[in-house]
Amino acid sequence: MTASVLPAGMAHAQCHACSLVMTIPEEARESRLGCSRCGTVVHRRKPNSLSRTMALLLAAVICYVPANVYPIMAITSFGKVQSDTIFSGVIYLFVHGMWPLALIVFVASIIVPTMKLIGLTALVISIRRRSQWRPQERARLYRTIETVGRWSMVDVYVVTILVALVHLGSIASVEAQTGAFFFGAVVVLTLLAAQSFDPRLIWDSIEDNDE
Amino acid sequence: MSEENEMAEPRGEGAAPRAVVLDRARISVVWLIPLLAAVVGIYLAYSAWMEQGPTITITFESGEGLVAGKTKLKHKKVEIGLVESVRLADDLSHVVVTATLATGLSQYLTEKTRFWVVRAQVSAGQITGLDTVLSGVYIAVDPSDEGSRARRFVGLEKAPIIMSDKPGTIFSLRAKDLGSVDVGSPVYYRWLRVGQVAAAGFDESGDAVVVQIFIEAPHDQRVRSTTRFWNASGFDATVTADGIQIDTPSLVSMLVGGIAFETPATMTVARDVPIDMIFELYPNKQATRQPRYRWKSRFILYFEGSVAGLSRGSSVEFRGIKIGEVLAVHLVFDSKTNDFSIPIVIEIEPERFGLVDEPEDRDALPGLHDMVARGFRARLSTSSLLTGKKVIDFDFIMDAEPGEIRMGERYPVLPTAAGGFDAITNRITRIVEKVDRIPIESIGQNLEEVLIGLSGTLGEFEALAGSANENLVPRLSAALAKLEDTLGSADSMISPESPMAQDLERLLRDLAKAAESIRSLAERLEEHPEELLRGKSK
Amino acid sequence: MPRDGPFEPRIQVRLVGCHECDAVVEEPFVPDGGSAICGRCGGTLFRRQRQTVEITLALSISGAILFVVANVYPFLAFELQGQVAQTTLRSGVSALWGQGQYAVAGLVLVTTILAPACQLALLLFVLAPIQFKWRSRGGIRVFRWLGRIRAWSMMEVFLIGILVALVKLSDMADIVPGLALWAFALLIPILAGALVFLDAELVWRELEAVE
Numbered sequence: 001m002t003a004s005v006l007p008a009g010m011a012h013a014q015c016h017a018c019s020l021v022m023t024i025p026e027e028a029r030e031s032r033l034g035c036s037r038c039g040t041v042v043h044r045r046k047p048n049s050l051s052r053t054m055a056l057l058l059a060a061v062i063c064y065v066p067a068n069v070y071p072i073m074a075i076t077s078f079g080k081v082q083s084d085t086i087f088s089g090v091i092y093l094f095v096h097g098m099w100p101l102a103l104i105v106f107v108a109s110i111i112v113p114t115m116k117l118i119g120l121t122a123l124v125i126s127i128r129r130r131s132q133w134r135p136q137e138r139a140r141l142y143r144t145i146e147t148v149g150r151w152s153m154v155d156v157y158v159v160t161i162l163v164a165l166v167h168l169g170s171i172a173s174v175e176a177q178t179g180a181f182f183f184g185a186v187v188v189l190t191l192l193a194a195q196s197f198d199p200r201l202i203w204d205s206i207e208d209n210d211e
Numbered sequence: 212m213s214e215e216n217e218m219a220e221p222r223g224e225g226a227a228p229r230a231v232v233l234d235r236a237r238i239s240v241v242w243l244i245p246l247l248a249a250v251v252g253i254y255l256a257y258s259a260w261m262e263q264g265p266t267i268t269i270t271f272e273s274g275e276g277l278v279a280g281k282t283k284l285k286h287k288k289v290e291i292g293l294v295e296s297v298r299l300a301d302d303l304s305h306v307v308v309t310a311t312l313a314t315g316l317s318q319y320l321t322e323k324t325r326f327w328v329v330r331a332q333v334s335a336g337q338i339t340g341l342d343t344v345l346s347g348v349y350i351a352v353d354p355s356d357e358g359s360r361a362r363r364f365v366g367l368e369k370a371p372i373i374m375s376d377k378p379g380t381i382f383s384l385r386a387k388d389l390g391s392v393d394v395g396s397p398v399y400y401r402w403l404r405v406g407q408v409a410a411a412g413f414d415e416s417g418d419a420v421v422v423q424i425f426i427e428a429p430h431d432q433r434v435r436s437t438t439r440f441w442n443a444s445g446f447d448a449t450v451t452a453d454g455i456q457i458d459t460p461s462l463v464s465m466l467v468g469g470i471a472f473e474t475p476a477t478m479t480v481a482r483d484v485p486i487d488m489i490f491e492l493y494p495n496k497q498a499t500r501q502p503r504y505r506w507k508s509r510f511i512l513y514f515e516g517s518v519a520g521l522s523r524g525s526s527v528e529f530r531g532i533k534i535g536e537v538l539a540v541h542l543v544f545d546s547k548t549n550d551f552s553i554p555i556v557i558e559i560e561p562e563r564f565g566l567v568d569e570p571e572d573r574d575a576l577p578g579l580h581d582m583v584a585r586g587f588r589a590r591l592s593t594s595s596l597l598t599g600k601k602v603i604d605f606d607f608i609m610d611a612e613p614g615e616i617r618m619g620e621r622y623p624v625l626p627t628a629a630g631g632f633d634a635i636t637n638r639i640t641r642i643v644e645k646v647d648r649i650p651i652e653s654i655g656q657n658l659e660e661v662l663i664g665l666s667g668t669l670g671e672f673e674a675l676a677g678s679a680n681e682n683l684v685p686r687l688s689a690a691l692a693k694l695e696d697t698l699g700s701a702d703s704m705i706s707p708e709s710p711m712a713q714d715l716e717r718l719l720r721d722l723a724k725a726a727e728s729i730r731s732l733a734e735r736l737e738e739h740p741e742e743l744l745r746g747k748s749k
Numbered sequence: 750m751p752r753d754g755p756f757e758p759r760i761q762v763r764l765v766g767c768h769e770c771d772a773v774v775e776e777p778f779v780p781d782g783g784s785a786i787c788g789r790c791g792g793t794l795f796r797r798q799r800q801t802v803e804i805t806l807a808l809s810i811s812g813a814i815l816f817v818v819a820n821v822y823p824f825l826a827f828e829l830q831g832q833v834a835q836t837t838l839r840s841g842v843s844a845l846w847g848q849g850q851y852a853v854a855g856l857v858l859v860t861t862i863l864a865p866a867c868q869l870a871l872l873l874f875v876l877a878p879i880q881f882k883w884r885s886r887g888g889i890r891v892f893r894w895l896g897r898i899r900a901w902s903m904m905e906v907f908l909i910g911i912l913v914a915l916v917k918l919s920d921m922a923d924i925v926p927g928l929a930l931w932a933f934a935l936l937i938p939i940l941a942g943a944l945v946f947l948d949a950e951l952v953w954r955e956l957e958a959v960e
């Protein structure tokens with residue numbers, strides 16, 4: 001049996017926490033609503049989604065530059081200090097023949113954040129401009145961003161492990177640097193940005209057109 | 212697209228009832244997973260608990276280099292434990308380290324077990340612990356299974372010189388001072404290192420240093436009762452008939468000091484070392500060749516007159532053989548008697564007399580009282596007329612004034628007698644005095660008269676001889692009789708028994724006495740000129 | 750109220766909404782292990798798992814045990830010239846904190862220890878009473894946070910980060926994996942499995958039935 005697809009319109013709302021679909025009575029449509037099952041606040045759309053997403057993205061972009069310019073860690077060995085940015089870390093791995101790792105780090109720490117920033121920005125712009133361009137693709141893009149976003153944390157974890165393991169006094173020691181902070185900030189901000197983006201907005205302009 | 216509905220609906224024809232799909236209550240196989248996890252978890256917890264060795268606390272003065280969770284405890288360079296925490300004691304006086312050890316070591320944690328921190332150090336001719344620069348300091352353990360079990364320990368600040376398990380023996384040496392020898396300095400036999408200095412400190416009286424050395428087995432067997440130990444730092448240069456001989460030790464012992472030993476062939480038979488024997492540590496090898504004695508007795512001597520030429524270190528001899536030396540020459544003013552005295556402290560080594568057994572009371576020399584009674588006295592003698600240096604010479608003196616040993620404040624006081632040179636001077640003075648007493652002048656005068664008389668008598672005799680041939684014989688006999696008389700009177704004059712001589716003697720004696728009192732008067736007046744006016748004050 | 754029996758779509762028509770495109774459909778029947786996809790945007794509507802409580806609970810318990818092991822035991826041991834450095838999961842956090850990188854330390858702490866721990870605790874708290882028929886209150890209040898917490902639990906990324914770091918260090922020193930590493934490696938698929946087999950809707954219904 002095929003299910004009928006009912007556009008939500010203004011009649012239904014879904015709780016984001018417990019997925020309960022509820023009808024919204026006419027008179028309550030403008031007031032603050034709570035889920036009848038779990039009690040969380042129900043919004044038809046995430047409030048101020050676009051502006052919040054943009055703000056977070058902007059912050060992320062601002063942090064992105066220092067994240068790549070400042071070194072994320074410094075390895076001190078017998079008094080010699082070697083600072084590495086994300087990029088120089090990739091080069092180092094590549095030069096030392098560990099190119100699979102270089103690839104992983106490159107993708108995770110450079111491609112992914114860039115993609116997130118560009119992707120979310122594009123999504124926001126597309127919604128602002130009420131684009132109807134391939135909603136499914138855009139939805140897939142959003143899904144990808146959400147799923148893959150967390151992987152850019154890899155470099156932070158690499159630094160963490162190195163810092164934890166390599167404390168051998170004067171032989172070798174690793175210290176996390178400001179780059180790590182900014183990079184962590186980028187990850188967190190893009191994560192929050194993706195969370196605050198409401199993908200249903202993509203379909204709103206389609207629906208508006210349909211109607 | 213929604214999934215197709217796949218619920219099974221029995222399509223039966225006929226009267227077969229519809230089977231209802233029941234919810235089978237079954238324990239899903241998925242529960243194996245947590246079961247497995249639980250088993251593994253419990254096993255791990257149990258084995259970790261079983262492997263947990265004993266926890267101990269060690270106190271150290273400083274926590275330098277000790278890191279909680281990282282610093283290890285090692286024995287023979289094998290890791291046997293880990294430091295869990297390093298914190299200050301409540302009164303901030305020391306550092307308390309908590310550590311856990313591997314299992315099975317409980318029996319080795321006794322009160323005799325020692326702990327110390329191994330850091331890189333340069334000491335006693337060795338550079339130790341360099342590996343700690345790279346690998347971090349560690350706490351070394353010297354386990355012992357003797358004594359009662361313990362869990363709290365006081366850590367040593369320096370590594371113990373002797374490990375409990377290293378065989379060997381500790382010997383005690385006594386020296387005037389330590390020189391460049393220090394704890395950890397090597398001990399050599401034929402310039403092979405066989406041990407090291409374990410400890411150094413003062414002896415009970417504080418006058419000497421006692422050094423304890425540890426000599427490893429089997430070299431400890433080489434030490435006998437006649438073994439000589441000497442301070443081998445610096446070099447020994449001896450001047451012999453063949454020239455200068457320089458004996459250099461190893462560079463190490465020159466830098467950090469060292470002690471060497473050998474057992475020379477001696478008259479005494481070498482015996483096993485008695486337990487409490489304290490060896491003498493000679494300042495150099497040369498000194499070992501001189502006989503040394505352990506037992507020293509101290510005495511005090513008082514001399515009349517000047518002791519110029521006598522000083523600390525001056526020899527004390529007996530009939531020319533050194534038996535000791537002067538320790539100190541003091542000048543003491545006794546305010547009660549308003550007089551000065553010069554007590555001289557000497558130290559004698561009675562062993563040189565052949566008195567081998569040391570009595571309980573070191574100062575109570577047996578037979579000394581008898582000797583003093585027999586005239587054993589100390590005298591000042593000049594050892595060299597050129598330098599005027601004096602020595603104290605003991606000897607048995609005939610006709611010595613009776614004397615005895617009296618107990619002074621610290622040491623016994625031995626009686627003294629006037630010295631040899633003084634005796635000569637005195638004797639000469641006596642002879643001179645005696646010669647003085649002979650009435651030479653009057654004897655001379657008398658002689659003159661006698662001679663005049665004699666010449667007169669001879670003149671008469673000549674006249675007689677000129678007018679000889681007549682009454683020669685009666686005249687001759689008469690002349691001879693006169694000569695006899697003259698001679699007789701001369702004789703009586705010269706003879707000491709003659710009243711004249713006796714008178715003269717008495718006269719001279721009186722004169723001498725008078726001169727004496729005049730002299731003492733003059734001396735007195737020199738000291739107390741005011742007596743001329745006031746008269747004698749006493 | 751008695752537990753629901755096997756789900757009968759014909760009796761109750763429940764509506765199900767798509768979180769991504771806001772489409773509302775009738776809840777289709779989905780067999781165990783299957784999932785329903787949104788017809789419009791392709792997003793997942795829900796997963797069906799009738800034994801969700803049992804399976805998820807079992808996996809959560811296993812996960813909890815593994816989590817304890819992973820945090821208590823040493824994780825990695827690093828040997829270089831006789832120097833051995835051992836780390837636990839929290840060593841990285843404390844090392845970063847000690848270096849003054851408070852923000853990064855906090856981020857790592859949340860994403861690798863706190864979020865997974867809260868997740869496990871939450872699941873246990875909610876599912877155990879259902880399974881063992883205990884009395885419990887607050888399940889609903891707690892369960893709604895699952896989604897948020899899940900977003901911040903990044904253990905699998907951490908594992909990849911560890912591997913990258915290990916390979917980087919492997920030519921410098923001997924790395925000895927500790928027990929915690931294995932526990933961690935097992936914990937990740939088990940936790941993932943627990944979430945895969947979690948049919949949130951059924952749980953909500955159970956929760957509703959109880960309270």
